[in-house]
Amino acid sequence: MAKLISIVTPCYNEEGNVEELYRRIAKVMENLPYEYEHICIDNCSTDSTVAKLKVLAAQDKRLKIIINARNFGHITSPYHALLQSHGDACILIASDLQDPPEMIVDFVRKWEEGFKTVLAVKPESEESTVMFFIRKTYYRMISRISEVSLVNNATGAGLFDKVVIEILRKLQDPYPYFRGLLCEIGFPIATVPFKQPRRQRGVTKNNFYTLYDIAMLGITNHSKVPLRLMAMGGFLLAIISMLAALGFLIAKLIFWNSFQLGVAPILIGMFFFGAIQMLFIGLLGEYIGSIHTKIRNMPLVIESERINFDVPE
Structure with a gap:
């Protein structure tokens, strides 16, 4: 029996991207020798995202949807969806298409080589030069003060073996710094570099508060x-x-x-x-x-x- 791969895509007000996201993921998985489930967790969108997902889910039972009662934020919602997966490996990518679904092939290849954790890293990006510089500076700083070695420029997208997911379930962290947890677990981490494209549709959900939140989370969770x-x-x-x-x-x-x-x-x-x-x-x-x-x-x-x-x- 073919192994199962779970693909998790968290979304919030992504009505312009979810249909293309679904199609591109389905196209990629057609060429891989694995069964798959596509778990889309919606963080209480206020646009037509959920309606479009329900139409797709009615046509394809591999598309599974979790709808949150309210917006629980950009940290806990994706993490919850990962823990609901049932696959031999779980892949997390953003629904804004800035993490190209085509990277799934590279993730799986690294997994087949024996890596239990694979992370996407963006050594270059089409986002604003100032924001990219701030992100790189932060990751360099947090890597120096952290008690464990972190992966610079990791986006959070990647593949995680079911062994890693089971460890995360046992941790029961209610507000995790996900990238740091993966490094604390200790398995060797493979990286897949890519040039992050500019967002084509919709508006980014990141603002100063969300970026500050995750920055402070990385510091308080992983450094004294x-x-x-x-x-x-x-x-x-x-x-x-x-x-x-x-x-x-x-x-x-x-x-x-x-x-x-x-x-x-x-x-x-x-x-x-x-x-x-x-x-x-x-x-x-x-x-x-x-x-x-x-x-x-x-x-x-x-x-x-x-x-x-x-x-x-």
Whole structure:
């Protein structure tokens, strides 16, 4: 019996892309010697995405749909869909077609070579130069401070053997940094480089908050370096403050009548130390927020509907 490959495509307001996405995935899988299921998880779209998916699912029982009760965000929704897969391997790609479905062939080839984890990486991209530079800088930084070696420029798309998926099920992480978890598991990771195309239809769902969210998630989940920098920075600033105070005292004692401290240094010092304190408190808040999210143990998503999951494989 042929092995089963699960293909997961998370979507939100992708009415202009889901039909082409379905066709391109079906075309790729026609040329591979595997059975497949296509799991599309919709994060409570407000356009006609779900309606179009239901039409396709009525024609092809291999297309399975999960509809979330509300928008649960870009982190938990794809992760939940991965855990619902039943394949010998599971492939995750974006539904905006910026992860070309044709990469599935390269993912499967690496899997057949024995890799349990395969990740797509984008050493170059057609997105804005500034955003691409910021992403590369972030991944370089997080790789240096992380407790495990991370894959630079990974998009999150890739193939994961059923062994990896089973480990992820046991972890029960309610708000995972997925790329970091894959590296923490420890299996050798194969990479598939590609040039990411520009989005052709629809509007990107990423904004400053979502990008900041995933950036801080990567830091708080996989590094204690910021916490230790706070402790060392506080100690260093205390020493500098004491030395500055001693210097001012000596200057005042030597030049008692002529030395005037003035208001400007006091204000500058107050604003500087106030800013440092706010930065440290903010970083501590991120770590505390991460802990709070995990101890609540909320489900990844709440589903409102499933389609075609009751169909025998």
